Amino acid sequence: MMSIRVYNTMSRAKEDLVPRDEGRISMYVCGPTVYNYIHIGNARTFLNFDMVRRYLEFSGYDVTFVQNITDVDDKIIIRANEEGSTAEEVATRYREAFEEDMASLGVKPPDIAPRATEHIAEMVEVIQELLEKGYAYVSYGDVYFDVSSFEGYAKLSGRELDEQQVTVQFSAEVDRKDDPWDFALWKEAKPGEPSWDSPWGPGRPGWHIECSTMSMKYLGPGFDVHGGGLDLVFPHHENEIAQAEAHSESRFVRYWMHSGMLNIDQEKMSKSLGNIKTLREVLADFDADTIRMLMLGTHYRSPLSFSDDSLSEAHASLERVRNCLFNLDDLAGRLCGGDDDAVPGKRDDALVQFLKEADLEFRESMDDDFNSAAALGVLFGAVREINTYVDRVAATEVPSAAAADVLATARRFLEEHCGALGLFQAPASSGAAEGAAGAPDVGGLVDLLERSGVEVTAPGEKTADELVELLLEARQAARAAKDFALADGIRDGLADLGVKVEDVKGGFRWRFER
Ligand code: AMP
Ligand code: ZN
Numbered sequence: 001m002m003s004i005r006v007y008n009t010m011s012r013a014k015e016d017l018v019p020r021d022e023g024r025i026s027m028y029v030c031g032p033t034v035y036n037y038i039h040i041g042n043a044r045t046f047l048n049f050d051m052v053r054r055y056l057e058f059s060g061y062d063v064t065f066v067q068n069i070t071d072v073d074d075k076i077i078i079r080a081n082e083e084g085s086t087a088e089e090v091a092t093r094y095r096e097a098f099e100e101d102m103a104s105l106g107v108k109p110p111d112i113a114p115r116a117t118e119h120i121a122e123m124v125e126v127i128q129e130l131l132e133k134g135y136a137y138v139s140y141g142d143v144y145f146d147v148s149s150f151e152g153y154a155k156l157s158g159r160e161l162d163e164q165q166v167t168v169q170f171s172a173e174v175d176r177k178d179d180p181w182d183f184a185l186w187k188e189a190k191p192g193e194p195s196w197d198s199p200w201g202p203g204r205p206g207w208h209i210e211c212s213t214m215s216m217k218y219l220g221p222g223f224d225v226h227g228g229g230l231d232l233v234f235p236h237h238e239n240e241i242a243q244a245e246a247h248s249e250s251r252f253v254r255y256w257m258h259s260g261m262l263n264i265d266q267e268k269m270s271k272s273l274g275n276i277k278t279l280r281e282v283l284a285d286f287d288a289d290t291i292r293m294l295m296l297g298t299h300y301r302s303p304l305s306f307s308d309d310s311l312s313e314a315h316a317s318l319e320r321v322r323n324c325l326f327n328l329d330d331l332a333g334r335l336c337g338g339d340d341d342a343v344p345g346k347r348d349d350a351l352v353q354f355l356k357e358a359d360l361e362f363r364e365s366m367d368d369d370f371n372s373a374a375a376l377g378v379l380f381g382a383v384r385e386i387n388t389y390v391d392r393v394a395a396t397e398v399p400s401a402a403a404a405d406v407l408a409t410a411r412r413f414l415e416e417h418c419g420a421l422g423l424f425q426a427p428a429s430s431g432a433a434e435g436a437a438g439a440p441d442v443g444g445l446v447d448l449l450e451r452s453g454v455e456v457t458a459p460g461e462k463t464a465d466e467l468v469e470l471l472l473e474a475r476q477a478a479r480a481a482k483d484f485a486l487a488d489g490i491r492d493g494l495a496d497l498g499v500k501v502e503d504v505k506g507g508f509r510w511r512f513e514r
Contacts, residue, residue, distance in 0.1 A: 004059065004367045006225075007301060009233060009256040010156055014369055019224050020254060025061045026223035027053065028215040028253075030232055031113070033070040033207075034094035035079045038101055039276035040291070040306060041262035041269035045229040047292055048259040048300040050107040050422050052227070055366050058420035066218045067110040068211060069095050071117050072204050077193055087194045091117075101279050105288045106426030112218050116210040120196045123205040123213045126247055127185045127198075135246040139176040141188025141201040147181045150242045156256060157234035183239050185209050208239035212252075216244055226253040230261055230301075231268070262304045269306065282311070288426035290315040296372040296421055317380070321423070324383045325414055327390050330509050332407045335393075335400040351389045351406050355413045358382045362417055372421060379417055386410045440464045440497045440512050445471065448493040452486060468499055468510060475501075 004017040019025050029049045032038055038046075056063050071091035080087045095115075102109065116123075127143055130136040135149045147153050147161075154161060161181050174180055184206040189195030195202035215223065221244075228237065237256065244252035261268045264275050282291060285308075294314035298304040358378050365374035389410070393403045418424050445467035446459045454474045459467065471490055478487040491501055494510070501510045 004056070005369055006255050006257060007369045009258050010253075015255070017224075017255065019061070020222055023060070023062060025056050025063045025225060026066075026219040027056075027063060027225040027227065028066045028068075028211070028219055028223065029110075029226075030211055030228035030236070031067040031069050031110075032094075032098050033073045033075055034091045034098060035073065035076040036094060036271065037097055037278045037280055039269055039271070039278050040282050041276070042229075043101070043105065043279045043282075043291065044262040044295050044304060045259040046102060046107055047105060047295045047422070049227050049257075050105075051296065051300070051372055052225075052257065052370055053108065054422050055370060055420050058416070059363070059367075064112075064219065065108070065110045066112045066114065066215060068214050069098075069113060069115045070207060070210060071095060071115050072194060073207060104283060104426060105279070105291065106422060106424075108425075114214040114218065116205065116214070119210070119214055119217070120205060122217055123209050124186075124196075124198050126213050126216075126243070127205075127209060129247055130185065130243065133246065135242075136185055137178065138200055139178075141186075141203055142173070142176055142184055143186035143200055144177055144182040145185055145239065145242060145246075147179060147183070147242065150246050152245075153181075153242050154234075154238055156238050156241055159234050159238070183208060183235065185243070208236055209243055211236070212240045212244040212247070215240075216248065216252075221248045221250050221252065223253060225255045225257055227257040227259065230258040233258060258301065260298075260301045260303045262306050264306050266305070277306075286311050286315060289423055290318050292422055292426075293318045293376075296376055296423075299373055300370055317376075318423075320380065320383055321414065321418065324386055324390075325411070326511060328386065328407055328411050328414075331390050331394055332404060332411070335404045335407070349406075351385060352409050354385050355382060355409060358385075359413065359417070362420075366420070375417075375421065379414075379421075382410075382413060382417075386414070440468060440494075440499050442467065444497045448490065448497070449474075451493070452490050464512075468494070472501065472510065 005014045006017045007014050017025075027049075029046075032042060053063055053065050069091075072087065076087045076090050080090045083090070099109070127136065130145065131138070131143065134146075136143055136145050173184060186198060186200055186205060186209075187203050188200070189202045189204060193204070195204055215226065226237070226240075233256075241252050263269065264277070267273060267275060269276055279291075290311060291314075294306075294311055295304070297314060297317070358381060362375050362378045365371045365378060368374075389406065392398060393400070393407070398406075415424075442460075442462075442464050445464060446456075448471060449456050449459060449467065452471070452474055454470065456462070456467075456470060462470075471494060475487045475490040478484070478490065494501055498512055499510050500513045
């Protein structure tokens with residue numbers, strides 16, 4: 001297995017990825033706080049870690065992926081109070097929405113998706129031990145972590161603990177804390193809030209303790225990769241480290257990975273700035289693979305400037321790959337159907353050789369801290385070569401039995417390498433831009449037949465595919481009769497219905513594209 005190099009936020013350097021257990025990667029990525037639909041910035045982080053996970057699997061690792069759901073939090077309670085429902089109702093609704101969103105993006109579901117509310121007893125246990133060991137103290141009904149007791153606090157962020165900043169940040173809790181940088185492990189319940197019994201009275205856990213407790217529970221101490229957005233480094237991950245290492249007295253995580261922020265107009269997209277675009281809004285106009293292509297085009301640690309133009313560009317790139325796959329399949333179908341299938345011929349190895357080298361280059365790029373942008377460059381290089389080959393075979397330069405073999409290799413190459421990045425894994429119906437059934441609208445096709453003066457018996461009983469074929473026959477007939485106005489009219493009418501027609505040697509082919 002080639003070594004993968006990973007940028008570790010802790011050492012601020014790229015390191016060889018050496019897992020705790022050979023051949024296996026244990027990975028924890030902070031999940032959402034479920035009080036709202038996720039925005040496209042959140043989606044970037046989840047897509048980035050899906051890419052990391054998929055590439056690790058592609059490289060032969062057995063990956064265990066854990067992602068929590070924060071289903072108890074101030075924001076959830078505030079939201080529930082605003083709408084007059086319960087925190088549980090709010091959390092369930094947005095957890096389900098999150099799961100749907102991830103599915104429509106083709107993000108692999110986690111192996112384990114622990115919910116905070118189902119792990120309160122474990123959190124209470126960890127807090128109790130921290131108290132016993134002298135790392136925490138009780139104040140009123142709250143429990144706080146004593147930051148001064150943990151040597152190495154702020155080692156991940158390298159943050160100077162500046163007093164001024166903190167008063168602004170945590171003013172509400174300041175009176176109850178010994179030191180402004182101390183953070184809550186347990187919060188006393190206010191009247192009407194969801195709460196659980198504890199040795200310190202009814203209350204709920206703090207956000208940070210959830211992740212320490214659940215990641216240690218499912219992955220054990222010293223697990224391999226802990227991920228999240230760059231904005232979680234401080235204080236969330238810093239606090240996770242303090243709690244977990246104070247508790248286990250050993251290293252918490254081997255590699256800290258952080259995804260860069262998605263920005264809009266040079267500013268981080270965030271709910272508090274009010275500049276968000278929900279994933280659902282974007283999915284109404286662009287399909288899931290276009291969104292993924294956009295994210296893959298920028299290294300996961302770099303900032304990404306989001307705009308509709310950048311999405312359109314990503315869509316054009318994606319179409320190049322889709323067209324290549326389409327052309328491959330189309331040609332392969334025609335070759336298999338032909339009588340000359342058995343024609344003996346010297347195997348044309350040039351493309352096969354090219355793809356072998358492309359595979360190595362692809363892996364080199366991805367092994368270098370998951371450089372998906374460079375890997376895409378390799379993929380597009382392969383697409384160009386495959387297109388050239390397809391054109392050559394279409395002009396029948398290569399005997400088809402040999403060509404069929406090469407085409408199959410090319411298809412496998414595209415499938416596997418796109419799959420390693422998570423492309424084309426989303427369900428076909430994702431994105432409102434895709435027709436509900438993924439096929440042209442039958443009513444529109446019948447109208448077009450009528451407008452074009454084509455007589456069809458019982459058009460209502462025909463499938464969309466049959467109607468498109470009839471229209472294309474009519475277009476061919478119009479061309480043969482030199483009625484170009486009609487031929488072009490049919491072609492444009494089909495385009496309006498999302499049917500893309502391409503002229504190829506010896507005929508035409510079509511596909512539905514919307
Ligand atoms: P939250 O629900 O706010 O905790 O966010 C869920 C995940 O999205 C976390 O890993 C955040 O770091 C990440 N995130 C939040 N805003 C952005 C952004 N603008 N760009 C990229 N990731 C983000
Ligand atoms: Zn976390």
